[in-house]
Amino acid sequence: MESREFADCCIEICQDRKAENVACYDVRKTSILTDYYVICSGNSDTHIRAVMNHLSKAFKDQGIHPRNVDGVPISHWIVMDYEDVLIHIFSCETREHYKIEALLQADQLIYGERTVAEEPTEKP
Numbered sequence: 001m002e003s004r005e006f007a008d009c010c011i012e013i014c015q016d017r018k019a020e021n022v023a024c025y026d027v028r029k030t031s032i033l034t035d036y037y038v039i040c041s042g043n044s045d046t047h048i049r050a051v052m053n054h055l056s057k058a059f060k061d062q063g064i065h066p067r068n069v070d071g072v073p074i075s076h077w078i079v080m081d082y083e084d085v086l087i088h089i090f091s092c093e094t095r096e097h098y099k100i101e102a103l104l105q106a107d108q109l110i111y112g113e114r115t116v117a118e119e120p121t122e123k124p
Helices: 004-015 045-060 092-098
Strands: 018-027 037-043 069-071 077-081 085-091 109-111
Touching: 004 018, 004 037, 004 045, 004 085, 018 077, 018 092, 037 045, 037 092, 045 077, 045 085, 085 092
Parallel strands: 037 085
Antiparallel strands: 018 037, 018 109, 069 077, 077 085
16 A cells, blocks of 8 residues: 555544544655644543554455554554554544644645644745
């Protein structure tokens, strides 16, 4: 499966479990670690766990396993590393606190909406 197709599958699976504010960024030009970031939010630890488990099961059934999974639902942030795609599952509050999307460029967004405001650029 190509990395874009895999990212699209991740988006669909997150939506199936009612993840909130699902976004996907194409970082192939700026990252040597991965091709895409899929970022979403869950509204509780149970919801975060359900999204993570649904992703794991869907891909396990296809013989695809993450290279690593970091975090637990009570940490409010889970990262699932599928090499070409990194999936970040946040609680809404943790996503707002860390604002990792601020590190990504708006033109890298290929799905969803940015959850961070663009910083105004000051003119000298």
